[in-house]
Amino acid sequence: MSLARKDAGLRALVASTNINPEQKVPQILSKLQDILNRISVQDDRELGAFKNSLFSHGILQYCAGDALKLNYAKVEGGYATATQLAEILSSCCVGVDLGGDTEAFHRRLLPSVTDSLLSLASRLMNRALAGNGQPEMFRFFRKVMGSVCWLLKAHGHLATQVLQSDHYERMLMSEEERVGTVCVSLWHQLLTANSELVAGLGKGPLSVILDDVVYRMAHTSNPAVGGAAIRTLLLVARQQESALQLIIHRFKGLEGMIGREWRGRGFDEEVDQLIKLLHKVPKPADHTETWPEECVRAACVIQAAWRSYQTRRRVKSLPRAVRSLQRSFRERRQRRVQQAQAECWEEELRLQLCVRRQRARREFHQKQLQLLQLLSPGQVQQYLGEVERQAVIRIQRVWRGHRERRHFQQRRNTHTQHRA
Template sequence: MTMVQNILHINSGDLLRIEAKTLHSILDEVIFKLLSTLSPVMRNTATKLLLLMAQSHQEILILLRLSACYKGLRSLLNKQEPGTEFCQEFRQLICLLSPKVHQEVEEQKLHQAACLIQAYWKGFQTRKRLKKLPSAVIILQRNFRSKRAKILLELNRQKEEEDRRLQLQLQRQRAMRLSRELRLSMLEIVHPGQVEKHNREIEEKSALIIQKHWRGYRERKIFLQQKPSLVEYKAAVILQRATLKFLAKCRKKKKLYTPWQGFRELTDARRIELKQQVDDYVRRHPGSQMSDVTSRELHSQAQERLQHYFMGRALEDRAQLHREALKAQISTNIEQLIKAPNLKEAEWKEPELFLSRSRPVVAKAKQDHLTTLKHIQAPWWKKLGEEAGDEIDVPKDELSVELGTLFIGGTKPP
């Protein structure tokens, strides 16, 4: 066996060159030593040799599996009890000879291992869940207490609202009872003949109060309904104004930077005609020779006139912008005056929107105001000879005003 083992280690291909009968004899001898010998050393050597032969040559492995001579070899090997010294080699040999059984055994072992791992994992999860149970109970108790506190708070709030409503109802009933008692006491004081008149006056006052409240409610409702349309109208006005300004600016830029489109092409007849006209003009107006000094003077005059023209054009552009700004300001003032509230409805902050910084405007406005007041306060006999267009003189000392007194739109109070 040692010689065969050395041959396999040195050159395993030589074993297949042996005749089949000799190979069967060697295998029989090795198997006999493995199964019948009691010596662990011999059994270990035979097992290793048989395993080496089966692993080295596929033909020998097929022969051991399928040959009729070795039909009971697997059952005999399974009945053997291998020693601890060569237990691994013995199991490898059994696995090589019976792969399906070994695969089933391995799958069963893997299944048992998976079941064991799952059992350990489930136990770990269960222990972890059990550890968390006290905290979960605490959380549940906290949530339950908070919910119960919210419910109690809501019940207390509802109870307070109910008590408040009952108190208001009692106060209203008490006030109605007192008003009726007061009315009865007043009716006792009034003369019997004046009772009907007194009742009529009370009914009229009540009707006026009801009408006042109803009109106020109706006006507020109408205002709330018209408020979105008013906001849309103001937004549309602002957008239109901005759009018009933008379009005017674009038109102005287009005028300033109009590209040169070139001259129209002239026909030959037109060229001959123009040349004839130029020759006639030159013949009728012969040019006089000009000195260098005179030409320089004319050139400087032309430059001055051109500079004066450009400066005047810039001033005209500024004046035009100023006029457009004044027009926009006047339109804004008119719009603000049209939308101004009535004096009865005006609040204390609204007059600040109609203040002015311009002293001439203030003086003129105050003069017109004093004129109107004098015309209104004058006796009737002074108005007999007046006409609609007559002006009333106002002393200059009455026109001493300060800034920030009257309206000019588009400005803020100082």
């Protein structure tokens, strides 16, 4: 079967509404893997064109918007299927041969893909940290975060979105050492691949990275975490002078803690280089006091713990604020609904009264006609004459009353003027 026919079959499968989404996703994954395996050994230009076809026909949007948000406990293959789909989605967002619709790709698709990948990683982390967590969930978590890293290497502007994401903030809140290793390794790999990323990040996002790196380094003895953290700090310090100044002023005494805790762990060269950079910046003229190493390490730990506590407190306060806003919105919406319903009932009541009055008047006239039909012609003439006479009397009575009231008003005005 040709690639064009497979591509058409894939589009038809995505657009189909007769298949349950839990059954559709494994089929989409199988077709994507088959097509990509065939194209990967061919020309890169054809691969880029195929990725553009996936974007233009909405297949990437479906994978990012609907497929990754399913409950994969009900999908064939479970979260292994979700992990493979995340890897393919991340790969298909890199090296796309875009035509003219670049804004839709960069402004809408890429943020959606990033959020979906982080959401999936957060779910995998929660399952791995659960009491009966499955061991393979951490492996899936690392793979999904690797997909995020692959995406950020090609689209560095998404790093700010990652740092501001609620899903990534939950990862920062985790005290699990393996989660910390993945987070620190993510930024180490990203900064190694993209040396201009530090310049593109603002002070706020860069501070989030540095806080997490120093906090993980100060609260673990794992060489993997410590090595990745020191290499990350070294990359940041080398790439921009302002970043080095930020590290020095934000974590005073960091060089003492690094030299004491991380020498002899297999990366002494990086430790010495980082300490040299931290000592390179001149100290103030009156800076003559030397702090003990224990105090320096304690200060670093306290600073990192305090910033972590602030982040936790901010995250914990968010649900209360959201609940308050939701409650106010629901009450206001309920009042509007009740008011609209009351107005609708009043209008309906007025219409019913008008209809009933018209019906009663019509029935009264019909009864009069029926009674007239029962009378003889002479009696009808007598009845009509009586009705006419009563009408004349009523008109005269109304006219005399109006005339007398007018005369009375004139006499009262004349009397008032005479007394004045």
